[in-house]
Amino acid sequence: MTETTAEPLLGTDRLTRHFKIGNALSRRTLHAVDDVSLAIGAREIVALAGESGSGKSTIARLLAKLYKPTSGEVYFEGRALSSIRSRKDLLRYRGDVPMVFQDPFSVTNPVYRASHGILRALALHRPELSRQQRHDEAEHALEAVGLSPASDIMQRYPYELSGGQRQRVGFAQALSLRPKLILADEPVSMLDVSIRIGLLNVMADLRDTRGVSILYITHDIASARYVADRLIVMYAGNIAEAGPVEEVLARPRHPYTELLLSAVPDPRAELNVTEETGKGEPPRVIDPTPGCRFRWRCPLAIDVCHSVTPELVELAPGHAAACHVAQTGVEVRAFR
Amino acid sequence: MASVRTDADPQPSGSRAGAGPVLAVRDLSVAYAMDRGAVLAVDRVSFELYPGEFLGIVGESGCGKSTLLFAIAHLLAPPAAVIGGNIVFKGENMVGLTDDQLTTIRWRELSVVMQSAMNALNPVKSIGAQFKDAMKAHGVVSDDEITARSAEVLRMVGIDPIHLKSYPHQLSGGMRQRSMIAMALLFTPDLVIMDEPTSALDVVAQRSLMVQIKTLQAELGFAVVFVTHDMSLVSHFSERLMVMYAGQVAEWGATRDVFDTPRHPYSIGLMGAFPSIKGERVPLTGIPGRPPDLSRRQHGCWFVPRCPKVMPACRETNPDLYPVRDALVRCLLYAGGADGKAAGD
Numbered sequence: 001m002t003e004t005t006a007e008p009l010l011g012t013d014r015l016t017r018h019f020k021i022g023n024a025l026s027r028r029t030l031h032a033v034d035d036v037s038l039a040i041g042a043r044e045i046v047a048l049a050g051e052s053g054s055g056k057s058t059i060a061r062l063l064a065k066l067y068k069p070t071s072g073e074v075y076f077e078g079r080a081l082s083s084i085r086s087r088k089d090l091l092r093y094r095g096d097v098p099m100v101f102q103d104p105f106s107v108t109n110p111v112y113r114a115s116h117g118i119l120r121a122l123a124l125h126r127p128e129l130s131r132q133q134r135h136d137e138a139e140h141a142l143e144a145v146g147l148s149p150a151s152d153i154m155q156r157y158p159y160e161l162s163g164g165q166r167q168r169v170g171f172a173q174a175l176s177l178r179p180k181l182i183l184a185d186e187p188v189s190m191l192d193v194s195i196r197i198g199l200l201n202v203m204a205d206l207r208d209t210r211g212v213s214i215l216y217i218t219h220d221i222a223s224a225r226y227v228a229d230r231l232i233v234m235y236a237g238n239i240a241e242a243g244p245v246e247e248v249l250a251r252p253r254h255p256y257t258e259l260l261l262s263a264v265p266d267p268r269a270e271l272n273v274t275e276e277t278g279k280g281e282p283p284r285v286i287d288p289t290p291g292c293r294f295r296w297r298c299p300l301a302i303d304v305c306h307s308v309t310p311e312l313v314e315l316a317p318g319h320a321a322a323c324h325v326a327q328t329g330v331e332v333r334a335f336r
Numbered sequence: 337m338a339s340v341r342t343d344a345d346p347q348p349s350g351s352r353a354g355a356g357p358v359l360a361v362r363d364l365s366v367a368y369a370m371d372r373g374a375v376l377a378v379d380r381v382s383f384e385l386y387p388g389e390f391l392g393i394v395g396e397s398g399c400g401k402s403t404l405l406f407a408i409a410h411l412l413a414p415p416a417a418v419i420g421g422n423i424v425f426k427g428e429n430m431v432g433l434t435d436d437q438l439t440t441i442r443w444r445e446l447s448v449v450m451q452s453a454m455n456a457l458n459p460v461k462s463i464g465a466q467f468k469d470a471m472k473a474h475g476v477v478s479d480d481e482i483t484a485r486s487a488e489v490l491r492m493v494g495i496d497p498i499h500l501k502s503y504p505h506q507l508s509g510g511m512r513q514r515s516m517i518a519m520a521l522l523f524t525p526d527l528v529i530m531d532e533p534t535s536a537l538d539v540v541a542q543r544s545l546m547v548q549i550k551t552l553q554a555e556l557g558f559a560v561v562f563v564t565h566d567m568s569l570v571s572h573f574s575e576r577l578m579v580m581y582a583g584q585v586a587e588w589g590a591t592r593d594v595f596d597t598p599r600h601p602y603s604i605g606l607m608g609a610f611p612s613i614k615g616e617r618v619p620l621t622g623i624p625g626r627p628p629d630l631s632r633r634q635h636g637c638w639f640v641p642r643c644p645k646v647m648p649a650c651r652e653t654n655p656d657l658y659p660v661r662d663a664l665v666r667c668l669l670y671a672g673g674a675d676g677k678a679a680g681d
Contacts, residue, residue, distance in 0.1 A: 051538035051539075051540065051541075052509070052538055162626040162627075163397075164626065165626075192396040192397055192565060192627070193396070193565060193566065193567070193606060193609050193610055193622075194396060194605060194606060194609045194622050194623035195622060195623075195626070196609070196610075196622065197609050197610075197611070197620045197621060197622030198621075198622045198624075200611075201619075201620075201621075201622075219538055219539065221539075221613055222610060222611045222612055222613045223611055225611060225613055225617065226611035226617070226620070246617070249613055259540060260539065260540065261613060263539040263540040263542070263543040264539055264613050265539070265542075265543070265566070265568040265569045265571065265572070266568060266571075266612060266613065266614065267567070267568045267571030267572075267595045267607075268612060268614065268615070
């Protein structure tokens with residue numbers, strides 16, 4: 001599609017997921033994800049940003065094969081996920097593409113030691129290892145995410161670990177599987193500000209020293225900028241804009257990206273209050289009609305925005321936006 | 337302690353309680369009774385809040401900020417209890433008041449907006465019915481008056497009064513949080529206490545809500561105590577900022593001043609812990625270590641294990657709050673009334 005990588009590690013082709021809601025009398029369809037085509041290359045951190053309800057977690061679950069797509073396809077190393085049938089292949093895929101969850105307090109079983117999850121995942125995904133090897137691998141993984149001495153951490157119960165430490169255990173568990181891509185769904189948003197940076201640094205380190213790619217799902221643009229190579233901005237189930245993170249932040253092409261950037265609280269900058277400030281909420285996408293989903297909030301909307309859904313089009317090398325106005329070549333300045 | 341104000345500060349309108357503070361907290365201490373002894377969650381906190389002022393309180397989880405709010409709102413439940421100090425609200429000491437006496441103050445003069453509107457609102461009652469409950473509990477009996485006022489406060493927060501008939505699940509997160517604020521304003525209180533009211537919202541909705549709170553404050557003149565873990569959020573909205581660590585005030589001053597020249601090593605660490613979307617992309621370190629376990633009282637400053645500027649004396653002496661220009665800082669670097677530059681940077 002609009003990506004520059006020749007053969008991405010993981011790619012999606014018009015990935016779509018709808019949910020049926022309502023009852024027999026009022027059947028409606030929630031369009032959680034519509035026509036999303038993205039690519040994640042080797043050794044890169046891609047940030048997927050957007051408001052709640054924009055479809056970013058649904059994408060993570062589609063990629064983790066926790067949901068089946070309504071239409072469209074996910075390809076991992078060239079192979080379609082829908083062709084994975086056997087349990088063996090599924091285990092292999094989940095070992096290659098593990099997931100790290102948002103809430104470090106609810107993913108660990110409180111009655112087991114920290115080592116439990118890692119050792120179990122290893123037994124499941126890498127059955128060729130002996131008990132001793134599993135133990136060594138677990139220690140390695142814990143050291144790699146900055147938990148040392150690992151032998152001590154392994155023996156602890158979750159209540160003896162802080163939120164930041166638990167989330168590191170989550171990354172260690174993913175890492176012990178020798179993954180190629182980690183799906184991290186809001187991994188730092190429940191942690192204290194002073195702890196977050198440490199974990200973001202762990203993510204960058206995994207990329208730099210182990211070549212692991214990470215899909216970093218977040219609503220925090222500043223942390224996306226800190227750690228990611230590329231940024232994908234979601235709005236109401238569609239990709240609004242995608243490109244190299246610095247490029248997108250410096251020259252946003254989609255009015256929604258602009259709005260998002262203007263709302264980030266920054267003590268070092270002036271407070272930015274625009275017309276939009278009064279309304280500011282994303283739509284729930286139920287039985288949408290064609291047209292841009294941002295048109296109701298967009299001060300630049302033109303006639304075509306109300307009738308034709310904009311496609312994601314590359315406007316600069318590797319930088320694409322789904323905006324009719326931006327695609328006419330006009331510089332988008334809606335919220336500045 | 338002077339009331340420091342910034343340029344952006346809207347002067348409170350209307351005639352309020354006069355020149356005195358709306359709220360004066362003096363040496364307030366709150367402890368949780370635990371098996372192994374009392375844990376001091378709030379340790380001798382003092383501040384004054386003037387009519388129409390917006391005070392931001394920031395800190396990490398477990399620093400005592402929510403316990404402090406609960407103490408002020410008289411919502412502490414065992415094992416937590418106020419063990420010392422005063423909470424003087426409009427000239428009256430609230431510590432030791434009975435529930436009956438509190439009823440005349442609560443919601444009429446002092447209201448609370450909680451963190452999660454989804455949990456704070458009753459899911460099986462319409463918004464209007466919940467407003468009505470609150471008004472009836474505080475002595476308003478006329479249905480006409482209740483309906484009129486309910487519609488009025490909803491309009492104030494930018495929600496169509498048609499939603500008085502809506503149930504919480506029919507509203508978006510932002511609207512639920514706005515209706516909580518509307519509910520807090522039913523009686524035009526002098527003080528609204530807010531515990532992370534925007535933390536469940538997206539940045540765009542968050543900013544919109546903050547601007548709304550600020551506008552209402554300028555119109556109605558109530559004072560706000562706003563607790564958050566997100567320092568950058570209050571940077572544009574609060575006049576004064578209190579940074580809490582381990583149940584104590586670590587730093588306390590004009591918001592702009594604390595942001596421009598943080599003085600406590602913890603505040604300095606916090607400022608350097610969140611990345612920016614502008615300027616150079618620089619590596620950050622956050623603050624190493626983790627917040628202390630308050631049940632294990634140690635000698636000296638609580639921040640010692642994480643402090644990059646620790647001195648031998650820090651392990652022995654419990655630091656006081658030392659004045660540095662208009663701010664107060666709990667750090668021995670400033671004990672001599674110095675600026676801390678010589679010992680610090």
